[in-house]
Amino acid sequence: MKYLRHTLLILMLVASVTLEAKPKVRILATGGTIAGIAGSSTSSIYTAGQVGVQTLLAAVPQIQELAEVSGEQFANMASQDMTDAIWLRLAKRINHLLEEEDYDAVVVTHGTDTMEETAYFLNLTVKSDKPVILVGSMRPSNSLSADGPINLYNAVAAAISPDSRGMGVLCCMNDKLLDAKTVIKTHTIDSDTFEGGPSGIIGYVHNSRAYYLQEPLNKHTEDSEFDISDLDELPKVGIVYGYANASPLPMQAFVDAGFDGIVLAGVGDGNFHKDVFEVAVKAQQKGIQIVRSSRCPTGPTCLDGEVDDARYHFVASLDLNPQKARILLMLALTRTRDWQQIQQYFKEY
């Protein structure tokens, strides 16, 4: 009898250790190529946002060894159709999952076309230091050597890695971890398309673990002062592309449409054609905030380079490209119209 009691005690101890609670990870599926279907396994002609979250999870059963993973079909779209309204709903859902439903991390499956923008928007609006990781793929789900399954597995592996906490919102693609501020899609079709700009990748995933090389320098997530909890819409901000002999019509159209802000994807260090410049000065005088950014893929848009920003009350985007400058300007305009305070936000975020 004594032997039986000892054996039972040992079995219970072993069971308690092996059944140690796994981290709870929620997968929010929004569509993209990772959920895309091509005409055949070797075709690159496909439709994004066709496969449901449960199918995505079924393709990677190994994920269940990492964490207690559950899926939620948040949307199923091509991310070129992403909207500000969906961003607001997504940020609120993530905040609720992390703060009210006590999930340990959230992974968002997403199209690659606007993944960098969604990541940066969430970087400024998620109010938790728990990992939030966006993941996609460059090949459709039924492709020969589809990259979605391993990307999804790696994203969950990174999401449960203790070192991922406090890193801000990340993207996980092709074994790389990229931070929300610097991540950029650099190639239209290459599976290694995501890069981290001049500062490079923030880390990588190898053998089911995340390894970090650096930390974000900018404010993000729970240190962010932007609160979207009571917002149902965002200020209207458009982007105007700069080029030789540029027409002022696009910028004038935004002014006439009553936009709250306009970002210029300028040439060089955020410069614009004199005809466009005239419209920008008048727009700023009407209270439409102008932000100078650049079409150059790397390098800062500096304050007072060839443009006297202080004189015209323009803001320089510093290290943010046009698509991310638009996001920060939208959120800044939910708090202030003061150009100097907005410029300070561009220094901090």
Ligand code: DAS
């Ligand atoms: N159109 C692309 C998108 O949904 C497909 C992809 O690359 O995910 O972003």
